[in-house]
Amino acid sequence: MDCFEPPVRVGPSEYGLGVFSLKSFTTDDWISQIEGEIIHDANYESDYCMSLGESSALEPTAPYRFLNHSCQPNCSLVEVEVEYDDGTFVSELWLQGEKDIAPGEQMTIxxxxxxxxxxxxxxxxxxxxNWIVAYEEIGLIEADKFRSSLPL
Ligand SMILES: [Zn+2]
Known part of the structure; x- marks a missing residue:
């Protein structure tokens, strides 16, 4: 797959660089594999890393390291288990369409x-x-804010 040019370009967005589509995509389209270095460390953190489950992360290369966040994104990250010829399984991260995307539109996850x-x-x-946070963890943020506002 990696002989294809990614169907996107990186350019300035409202929040630093962003990724913009060069083509039309529809829901469930497989847009691109997100390549990068897989790091097997549960505590690994960086500005761009993407979770691959509990114990590993992907440090993506350009262009997809510049994907911006949206609470209602037009793309999603999907982890795919791929079986290699030698019988081993490898996790790959793919970008999939979540909505219709027009050429020139910014892609978000x-x-x-x-x-x-x-x-x-x-x-x-x-x-x-209002927060960049997992939907199921919103309640935890509210709880933290509430606690920090209580008198000691
Ligand atoms: Zn938001």
Whole structure:
């Protein structure tokens, strides 16, 4: 697959660099494999790393390391188990269409960060959660904010 040019370009967006589509995609289209270095360390953290389950992460290379977050994204990351000829299984990360995407449109994913890593979100989507955080961890943020506002 890696002999194909990625169907995207990197350019300035409202929040630093972003990834923009060069083609039309529809829901469930497989857009591209996200390549990079797989790091087998449960505690690994970086600005761009993408989770591959409990114990490993992918440090993506360009262009997809520049994907921005949206609470209502038009793309999603999907982990695919691929069986190699020698019978071993390898996890690959793929970008899949979540909605229709027009040429020139910015592509976004839901970072779904854990509550302890959350930062305020300004994605501007109608369903913005106000934090870049996994949907199921919103309650944990509210609890933390509530605790820190209590008198000691
Ligand atoms: Zn948002």
């Amino acid at each position: 839901d970072y779904a960060w854990p509550a302890e890593s959350a930062i305020p979100c300004r994605c501007g989507s109608a369903g913005c959660r």
